Amino acid sequence: LRNVVVLGVGMTPFGKHPDKSLKDLGREAIYRAVQDANIELSQIEAAYVGNAAAGIITGQECIRGQVILSGTGLTGIPVINTENACASGSTAFHLAWMAVASGLYDIVLALGAEKMTHPDKNRTFAALQSATDIEQLSSFPGYEEHKEGQSIFMDLYASEAREHMRKYGTSLETLAKIAVKNSKNGSLNPYAQYQQAQSLESVLQSRIISDPLRLKMCSPISDGAAAAIVCSEKIARQFTTKPVHVAASVVLSGRPRNDQEMDSVQRAAGKAYEIADLGPEDLQVIEVHDAAVPGELLAYEQLGLCPSGEGGRLIESGETEIGGKIPVNPSGGLISRGHPIGATGLAQIAEITWQLRGQAGARQIQNQPKVGLTENAGGFLNGDNGTINIHILTH
Amino acid sequence: LRNVVVLGVGMTPFGKHPDKSLKDLGREAIYRAVQDANIELSQIEAAYVGNAAAGIITGQECIRGQVILSGTGLTGIPVINTENACASGSTAFHLAWMAVASGLYDIVLALGAEKMTHPDKNRTFAALQSATDIEQLSSFPGYEEHKEGQSIFMDLYASEAREHMRKYGTSLETLAKIAVKNSKNGSLNPYAQYQQAQSLESVLQSRIISDPLRLKMCSPISDGAAAAIVCSEKIARQFTTKPVHVAASVVLSGRPRNDQEMDSVQRAAGKAYEIADLGPEDLQVIEVHDAAVPGELLAYEQLGLCPSGEGGRLIESGETEIGGKIPVNPSGGLISRGHPIGATGLAQIAEITWQLRGQAGARQIQNQPKVGLTENAGGFLNGDNGTINIHILTH
Numbered sequence: 001l002r003n004v005v006v007l008g009v010g011m012t013p014f015g016k017h018p019d020k021s022l023k024d025l026g027r028e029a030i031y032r033a034v035q036d037a038n039i040e041l042s043q044i045e046a047a048y049v050g051n052a053a054a055g056i057i058t059g060q061e062c063i064r065g066q067v068i069l070s071g072t073g074l075t076g077i078p079v080i081n082t083e084n085a086c087a088s089g090s091t092a093f094h095l096a097w098m099a100v101a102s103g104l105y106d107i108v109l110a111l112g113a114e115k116m117t118h119p120d121k122n123r124t125f126a127a128l129q130s131a132t133d134i135e136q137l138s139s140f141p142g143y144e145e146h147k148e149g150q151s152i153f154m155d156l157y158a159s160e161a162r163e164h165m166r167k168y169g170t171s172l173e174t175l176a177k178i179a180v181k182n183s184k185n186g187s188l189n190p191y192a193q194y195q196q197a198q199s200l201e202s203v204l205q206s207r208i209i210s211d212p213l214r215l216k217m218c219s220p221i222s223d224g225a226a227a228a229i230v231c232s233e234k235i236a237r238q239f240t241t242k243p244v245h246v247a248a249s250v251v252l253s254g255r256p257r258n259d260q261e262m263d264s265v266q267r268a269a270g271k272a273y274e275i276a277d278l279g280p281e282d283l284q285v286i287e288v289h290d291a292a293v294p295g296e297l298l299a300y301e302q303l304g305l306c307p308s309g310e311g312g313r314l315i316e317s318g319e320t321e322i323g324g325k326i327p328v329n330p331s332g333g334l335i336s337r338g339h340p341i342g343a344t345g346l347a348q349i350a351e352i353t354w355q356l357r358g359q360a361g362a363r364q365i366q367n368q369p370k371v372g373l374t375e376n377a378g379g380f381l382n383g384d385n386g387t388i389n390i391h392i393l394t395h
Numbered sequence: 396l397r398n399v400v401v402l403g404v405g406m407t408p409f410g411k412h413p414d415k416s417l418k419d420l421g422r423e424a425i426y427r428a429v430q431d432a433n434i435e436l437s438q439i440e441a442a443y444v445g446n447a448a449a450g451i452i453t454g455q456e457c458i459r460g461q462v463i464l465s466g467t468g469l470t471g472i473p474v475i476n477t478e479n480a481c482a483s484g485s486t487a488f489h490l491a492w493m494a495v496a497s498g499l500y501d502i503v504l505a506l507g508a509e510k511m512t513h514p515d516k517n518r519t520f521a522a523l524q525s526a527t528d529i530e531q532l533s534s535f536p537g538y539e540e541h542k543e544g545q546s547i548f549m550d551l552y553a554s555e556a557r558e559h560m561r562k563y564g565t566s567l568e569t570l571a572k573i574a575v576k577n578s579k580n581g582s583l584n585p586y587a588q589y590q591q592a593q594s595l596e597s598v599l600q601s602r603i604i605s606d607p608l609r610l611k612m613c614s615p616i617s618d619g620a621a622a623a624i625v626c627s628e629k630i631a632r633q634f635t636t637k638p639v640h641v642a643a644s645v646v647l648s649g650r651p652r653n654d655q656e657m658d659s660v661q662r663a664a665g666k667a668y669e670i671a672d673l674g675p676e677d678l679q680v681i682e683v684h685d686a687a688v689p690g691e692l693l694a695y696e697q698l699g700l701c702p703s704g705e706g707g708r709l710i711e712s713g714e715t716e717i718g719g720k721i722p723v724n725p726s727g728g729l730i731s732r733g734h735p736i737g738a739t740g741l742a743q744i745a746e747i748t749w750q751l752r753g754q755a756g757a758r759q760i761q762n763q764p765k766v767g768l769t770e771n772a773g774g775f776l777n778g779d780n781g782t783i784n785i786h787i788l789t790h
Binding site: 001021052053055056058059060061062063064065066067069070073075076077078079080081082083084085088091094095098099101102103104126127129130131132133134135250251252253254255256257259264267378379381382386387 | 396416447448450451453454455456457458459460461462464465468470471472473474475476477478479480483486489490493494496497498499521522524525526527528529530645646647648649650651652654659662773774776777781782
C-alpha cells in the first residue's frame with residue numbers, strides 16, 4: 001500500500017439550511033476542499049461520495065454523487081456512491097484512501113453530504129430509523145412511544161447512559177459536562193450549528209429527550225457537507241513540504257459473534273493503533289462520535305484514553321478540554337457542530353487536518369498536535385454499532 | 396496493483412419471489428458463492444454490497460449490507476455499502492477488486508442484491524426514477540403520461556431506438572431479433588426469470604411499452620441476488636490451478652463535458668481494452684446491459700464489435716448467438732434472465748465466469764472461451780449514462 005495524504009479539506013457551515021439543496025451543500029464543500037488543496041477541479045481522477053438519507057428524504061437514490069457532481073463540471077470520472085449510516089462520510093474517505101493506497105489513482109475526492117431537514121419531519125425520522133434493521137425496529141425499547149417524530153437512537157444512547165450510571169456511579173452532572181465542554185468548543189467554531197457556550201444548569205434544564213438524556217446532550221438535525229482531497233505522498237510533494245498523512249484507515253462492522261469482550265469501537269481502534277504503530281498515549285487530538293454524550297463518554301474508555309468505567313473521571317478532570325492533556329471534540333463534536341449524518345465523518349477529518357496544520361483558529365490546540373484520531377459510528381445492529389470507522393492522521 | 400481472481404460465484408434464480416426478502420435472496424447468493432469457491436464463510440475478510448432500491452421500496456437504507464450479512468454469522472468485518480443504480484452490482488465487484496488489488500485484503504465478498512417487487516407498484520417505479528436526477532424528472536419526454544406506474548427508462552431506450560432506425564434504417568424486426576435471441580438463450584438458463592424461447596411474431600405482437608419498444612423487448616421487474624468471492628492470485632493457487640482473472644475493472648460516470656465524440660460506453664470500454672491489453676477482436680463471450688433491446692444494439696457498436704450504425708447487421712448475421720463468432724448475452728441478458736437492478740452486474744460476472752470455466756450447461760459456448768467482457772450501465776444524467784462499468788475476465 002502506498003502512503004496517502006490529505007491534501008485539502010473543506011466544509012460548509014453545519015446547520016439548518018432551508019434555502020440549500022443537497023447539491024448546493026455538496027458542491028460548496030467540494031469547491032472549498034479543492035481551493036484548500038490548491039489543485040484544479042479537473043485534476044480529480046475519481047470521487048467517493050457518502051450520503052445516507054437522500055433516498056428517504058427526497059427520493060434521490062442510486063446516483064447521488066453524480067447528481068451532486070454534475071453541476072461542478074467534474075464529469076466523466078468514476079463516481080462511487082457509498083453509505084454506512086452516520087459513518088457514510090468516513091466510509092467515503094476510506095474508499096478514497098484505498099483508491100490512492102492501491103496505486104489506482106493519484107488524486108481523488110471524498111465527499112460526505114447530507115440534507116436532513118425536510119418540512120415533513122417524519123421523513124427525517126424515517127431516514128434515521130433506516131440505520132437499523134428495520135424489521136427489528138418494533139422490538140426496540142421505547143419504539144412504541146417514539147415511533148412518530150423521534151429517532152430511536154436517542155433511546156439507545158439513553159440506555160447506555162443508564163448502564164454506565166448504574167455500574168460506575170456516573171452522575172447526570174458528569175454526563176452533562178461533556179455537553180458543556182463541547183458547546184464551549186463549538187462557540188469557537190465558525191462552522192458549528194450551535195455557537196453558544198452552555199452552562200451546566202442550562203444543559204440540565206433542557207427538556208428530557210430520553211431519560212437521562214436532555215436535549216442539549218444530543219446532536220441536532222442538521223444539513224451540511226464536508227470534503228477531502230486525498231492523494232499520494234509523491235504527488236503531495238508538488239504542493240506542500242509537510243502534508244497530513246493517513247496513518248491508519250479502519251472500517252469494521254459490528255462485532256464477531258464469539259467476541260463478548262470487546263465492543264466494535266475497541267476492536268477497530270485496536271486495529272488502527274496496530275497499523276499506525278501508535279497507542280492511545282500518542283494521541284494529541286481526537287474527534288469522536290458524540291451523537292449523544294454517552295457516545296463520547298464510552299469512547300474515552302473504548303479508545304483506551306482511560307480504564308473502563310473511568311470515563312466520568314476523565315471528563316471531570318478537564319483533560320479532554322482544548323487546554324487539557326488530550327483534547328476531545330475541539331470542533332464542538334456532533335452535539336455542537338451538528339450532525340448531517342453522511343457528512344460528519346469528513347467533518348471530523350477536516351477538523352483534525354486543521355488542528356494538525358495549526359489552522360483551527362480560536363479553537364486551535366496549543367503546541368500544535370502531531371497525531372490525531374477520528375471515531376465515526378454508524379447504525380445499530382444486534383446490540384452493537386452497524387459500523388465503526390477509525391482514522392489516524394499524523395503530521 | 397496485485398493480480399486478482401474470481402474464486403467463486405453464485406446467484407439465486409432471478410424472478411418474482413414474493414416469499415423471499417432481500418435478506419433471504421442476498422444470503423442465498425452468498426452461500427452459493429462460498430460453496431463454489433470452496434472456502435469457509437469465515438475466511439471472508441471484507442464485504443462490498445450493492446443495492447439500489449431497498450431504501451425506497453422497504454425503507455431499509457444505511458446499513459443494507461450489514462442487515463443481509465448479520466444472519467449468516469459473517470459479522471465483525473468491514474462492510475461497505477455501495478450503489479450506482481443498475482450498475483450497483485458491478486460497482487461492488489469493482490470495490491472488491493480494488494480491495495484485493497491494493498493488498499489490503501486477500502479474500503473478499505462482492506454481493507449485489509435487489510428486491511424490486513412490492514405490492515405497491517408505485518414504490519418500484521419510484522425506485523427506478525431515483526436513478527436519474529429527480530429534479531430533472533419532469534423535463535423527461537413522456538414523463539407526464541408515465542409518471543405513475545411506469546419507469547421513464549423505457550422512454551429513454553425507445554428514443555435511442557427511434558434514432559437508430561432513423562439514422563441507419565434499422566427495422567423493428569431487427570430490433571426484435573435481439574429479444575428473440577436472448578429469449579432463446581434464457582430458455583437454456585435455469586437461473587433465468589423467463590425460460591421460454593419467443594418467436595419473432597410473439598415479440599412483435601406483445602404490447603407497446605414506449606414506441607417502438609414492445610413488452611418482450613424490455614427487461615422485467617425482478618428479485619434476485621448474485622455474489623462473487625474475489626481473491627488474490629497467490630491465495631487462489633491453494634484452491635485452483637486455473638483461476639478466472641480480472642484483467643480490467645473500469646468504472647466511469649457519464650462523459651466529460653468537452654467530449655462530444657465518445658459516449659460513456661465507448662470511453663469505458665476503451666480504457667478496459669487498454670488496461671487488459673486486448674481489443675474487441677479478442678473477446679469470445681460478452682454480457683451487455685440490455686435493459687431494453689437498444690442497449691444491446693448500441694453496445695455492439697460502442698464496444699467495437701462492429702462499426703457505428705452496423706449493429707442491426709450484426710444481429711441479423713447471427714454472429715452474436717451462442718453458436719456465432721462472438722456470443723452476446725448467452726445468459727439471456729437482462730431481458731430474459733431478469734433485472735434485479737443491484738444484482739445484475741454480479742450476475743454478468745457469474746455468467747462470464749461459468750462460461751470461461753466451461754460450466755454454463757446447455758448454454759455453454761463451444762470451444763471454451765478464454766476472454767469475456769461485461770458491460771453494466773446505471774442511471775441517466777444529462778443525456779448520458781450515470782455510470783458505465785466494464786470488466787474483462789480471462790482464463
